Amino acid sequence: MSFLSVKSLTASYGVSQALFGVDLDINPGEVVALMGRNGMGKSTTVKAICRMIAAGGTLEFAGQNLHALPSHKAARLGLGLVPEGRRCFRDLTVAENLLATSRPGDWDMGRVTQLFPRLGERHSQLSASLSGGEQQMLAIGRALMTNPRLLILDEATEGLAPIIRQEIWSAINRLKQDTDMAILVIDKTLAELEQVCDRAVMLERGKTVWSGAMTALTPDITERYVGV
């Protein structure tokens, strides 16, 4: 049994079904890429794991059945989400955003501002007035502050300057080396994913259509499922 085990996951938005059978496993220390074209169900999978929408199928994390837990209890098992579109708490300052949901552990204010010095400089600014990239850093910092065992990054490098993206990727690499945090990454730049991910899972129309080691990813497959 894996750390996170997702089997035949289904989910719907009202009457329209978005997931038709997603399979996905992650083990501690692993970095897995979740890939697919726009609208194929990557974010929906993440929302289902975090119990933000109701879902069917197997959903287990750290030996617990996630279906039985409300969103906040699932999170406390060690899920750290960086959501699509950032979703910082607009009316809170940067520092307050980081503190609001922090849980004790290695990651604290000091370590996060070390990773993103920009957040330190802006720590008493309202997050609504941050630049897009700054908000993205804040969302990552916020998730790290919960000291997750599984970090989920949904388009975490969207809108970041190349130099910062590199920093984030190297931070992920460091996380991978130094901790046994499991990481699930959704991102669009294949080259960058290849640097850090161990495995990849491809979604098409709400279904897992391919999964395997990153090294086994052929141009053929990527052409077919992500179009490059």
Place this chain on the structure above:
Amino acid sequence: MTETILATHGITKSFGALKASNDISIDLRPGEIHAIIGPNGAGKSTLIGQICGSLTPDAGRVELMGQDVTSLSTDQRARAGLGRTFQISALAMEDTVLENAILGAMGASGRSWRFWSAALGDRSLRTRAEAALERVGLAENVTKRCADLSHGQRRQLEVAVALTLAPKAFVMDEPMAGLGAEGSKNLTGFLDSLRQEAPILLVEHDMDAVFALADRISVLVYGEVIATGSVDQIRSDPRVREAYLGESA
């Protein structure tokens, strides 16, 4: 002097002690794509806000087709020929894709003050909207509610709405953000063809796209333009590499 479509002259804007724009003068010429790049928080969106009228500069001027538009409101600037896309999608979520596009067509044709005839029944509005949706690849989704679109599809719609305006100049804030690899590739191709219609001021972090598209690049750091030049010039500029590009180029 070359003819310019859009230009800023010495734009300056502060938020408290922070100088988000410091004496910025840039211009956009016919047929070109002028990319603005720079670290996060450098002031790119702030600059765009001032160009489009949602922010008022503390000093400086904005000119469109040689006319000073600094004192015009956002909607007046849009009518004067400025088509923009937002960094974070700004769409009417409850409405359908087609309705969102028609909104743009309506604004462009000044037909918003009709109270009786149905908007969707207006041939010319509809043709215009559908053409734009077709071009960004949303033709199959016209009846979908915007809230049901994926993130990437919303980004496409964002561009389509700007298209319906048939503007004199496009101002795009990170149009690639959230698009998948394939989507970025397609949009890159699309923008490439769009420059014939109207020049584009493009803010983007996707360097593949910027390097593929830009005729000129300006680099903004801490509210100041530190360099303007061709792709090659910028790529090899050490200051730019240090502040922004890192190893990636």
Place this chain on the structure above:
Amino acid sequence: MSTILIIEQVLNGLQSGVMLFLMAAGLTLIFGVMGLINLAHGSLYMVGAFAAAAVAGATGSFVLALIAALAAAALAGAVIEVAVIRRLYDSDHLDQVLATFALILIFSEGTRWVFGSFPLFLDIPDALSGPVTLPGGIQYPLYRLALIGVGLLVAFGLWLLIERTRIGIQIRAGENDREMIAALGVDISKLYTLVFALGAALAGLAGALVGAIQSVQVGMGEPVLILAFVVIVIGGIGSIKGAFIGALLVGLTDTLVGIFLPEVLKLFMDAAPATSAGSSIASMSIYILMSLVLIWRPSGLFGARA
């Protein structure tokens, strides 16, 4: 008009402002912080006053009466949060308006059903009754001074809670994005029940304290509700400091305009029309104040959002 009287009226204005703050405090918490339009706040105020009057009548103890007011209102608050309000956080403000309007009907007539149609008796405790003499020879009721004290304490306590504690941060975060804060591991539902109960308890406390110098009757909460909304809107929703300043402004305006405007008008016109015109305008004064503030600053004096 003597200086002493003017000072006394300014004091009255401040005091009525603090009293208003006491009423508005719970509402600020619920409306400002949780983003919920709770029209039934006035009902909780009424519940507090009735509970206090009933317990004071039975035991003769004002302290017990206050405790009863706090407990009854908090309980009522917790119950309606769990049974009704909880289902409405995700829906828009309008559903909240209708639901809490329905709660007003239920509470008002329910209270009348239990306590009858006649006003109840609740008096100032002996230890606090009667006037004291302030420097300058102003005679001022001790109880009102005590109200000022309680109001200031509540203001300070609330400000600490919201601005300086982690719970406060979480509450505000929840207002921005409930789904997100839950996904990050905070049990926002429980937190909101607590906050709602706290807001209700404050309303109940205000009802009991103010009930001692006013009339404890069915429907007493509604005029107060409107005033409390005026206060927090002037101050800027979500700001405890704003609510406090707003309350003082409203208290001063209401008191001073009512007293001085007729006098001022008498300088220009006959006494009778001056009195009536003066008091007509006075009754509109706080609304005029509110619209001026909002026209000048569309999100109140200390409102965070534009």
Place this chain on the structure above:
Amino acid sequence: MSRETLFNAALLLGLIAVPAWAVMTDEPFTITLATRAVILALAAAGLNIALGIGGLVSLGHAVFFGIGGYAMGILAHHAQSYTPLMEWPLVIEGTKFMPVIWLLAVVVSAVAAFLIGLMSLRTTGAYFIMITLAFGQMFYYFAISWSTYGGEDGMSIYIRNDFPGLNTLVPIQFYGLCLAILVVVLIFTARLRRSPFGLALNAARQVPARVEAVGMDPMRLKLVAFVISGVITGLAGALFADLNRFVSPTMFSWQFSGEIMILVILGGVGRLFGPVAGAVTFVALEHFLGGITEFWHIFLGLILLAVVLFARGGITGLVAGKEATHD
């Protein structure tokens, strides 16, 4: 045909059938009751344009309702006492002629809505709710102390005003008149919702920034919607005053603003027939529950609560399904 369309048609048929039913069962008062429901529905239909399409949560619509009422009250008062309304600079006499009264109601409501909108639309959300309430309270207190026209006591008009070709004293005829106006307004609303203006207004509620970016001024769209909305509610006020042959400052009260809003929410915000469903239900509840117990407000409260909790989208939502239909 969608379920909502069917429901709307049934509602309309029901309203048309009311007089027949009243005659058959010899309950003439039913017509008065139905007239009340229709007029309240009209007032709510006015608000529904601002609220449902434009997202303008106005807690001050009683202002327009009251203006309509006082337009009727003042004109008829002068007509029945044979005193001119104004002697300088030009002589204006009172009148008992409904079209003139309506014209006045509409014009004054429009001006008031324009001015109030101009000042209020800078604010949003709860601030907008409260600033509109503030204007309502100003009018309310003004009316209370306006002793020329009865102050708090209001004004009674002895005989209902005239409409050419009708005997308005006959309940059925007056009812028919009110119903006709309601239908006209609903048709107008239905067209408006699909018109370019409606589309733009709807978008201005959701994303003002987008509307601006395509060259329209959201503020102006909202202001126009607010004026249209105020005018309709004002007209309803004039009819309501004529129904009761009485006007008083309670027409301006915030409770009344609240009640109009409750009607819209109860029926279904933004639904074409929402105001009608809401008004009919509310008037019926008020009428029938009142007979059962002295404490009928408790039951009214419980019913309203049930509607909010179990019928998202009000009564129309309950009957016709959640989403507004798009086609």
Place this chain on the structure above:
Amino acid sequence: DVKVGMITTLSGGGASLGIDTRDGFMLAMEGANRDDVEVVIEDDQRKPDIAVQLADKMIQSEKVDVLTGIVWSNLAMAVVPAATAQGLFYLSTNAAPAQLAGKGCNSNYFSVSYQNDNLHEGAGAYATQAGFKNTFILAPNYPAGIDSLTGFKRFYEGELAGEVYTKLGQTDYAAEIAQIRASGADSVFFFLPGGMGISFLKQYADSGVDLPVVGPAFSFDQGILQAVGEAAVGVKNSSTWSKDLDNEANAAFVAAFQQKYDRLPSIYAAQGYDTANLLLSAIDKADVNDDAAFAAALKEADFASVRGEFSFAANNHPIQNVYVREVIKEGDVFTNKIVGTALEDHANAYVDACKM
């Protein structure tokens, strides 16, 4: 058979007044135990438009002959003119605004209670008798408030230390009390009905200003005295009725009311009771469908009023005494006792204006 429609306030804030009106009225009706009179009762929620609607209902559907029961002047103004214009009789159990006493009087309209100004006039007369020279007067800023101060001044001969109109529904009177303190007044007259009066009296008692206070009976009525408590003891108020008025009808009424409802009756109950008895007396004399005869029968006022001597003036408003009462404590209960008569056989100021 006669059908009577009672429209009164039975829910919400003002319900206690309507409930007493109804209970007093029904006490007399049930006491008479007749099967030729039917009463229908409806709740107006204290809203004028609801009252009008109920009147329409009673006229159109119930086909009543007589309407009665409205507590508030503004509701009466909404209902009475239209009802009498349609040929119905209206007997007022309480509200009696000046418009309906003067130019707007009607042969089908009778006020059994008083004319609105009466109690204020009584208070003014008492203030004069008591030798007050410099009174501070206050009332809410609405027509009844303005009428009340006018009524007071009509019979008060001293100077005014101040005249203040407060906000309708105001609950805090600290500012007015400070004005009173500073004004050098020797006494205070106030008209603040309902909760306003309770608040004022409690705050006044706590302020340390101890000038004598006079007011109309409304703020000292049985229903609200208990809520005012000690603060009211000793205050003089003017009333046309009191439970200790010494006459047979009153003794019987008070006893019967207490027995039936287990509380002391209020002035509203007394007025309701009188109204019912007046109506019954007229029914015995004339056919309700014969307007002129029935009006004449009513006007005779041939019934035993709990207020003792009672007759109608030319404008169909009572001629009666206005008494001065003092608030006392009887055991645990606060109540009133008569201490004098302010005006004897008093009618009202609008008789001459009424052309009937």
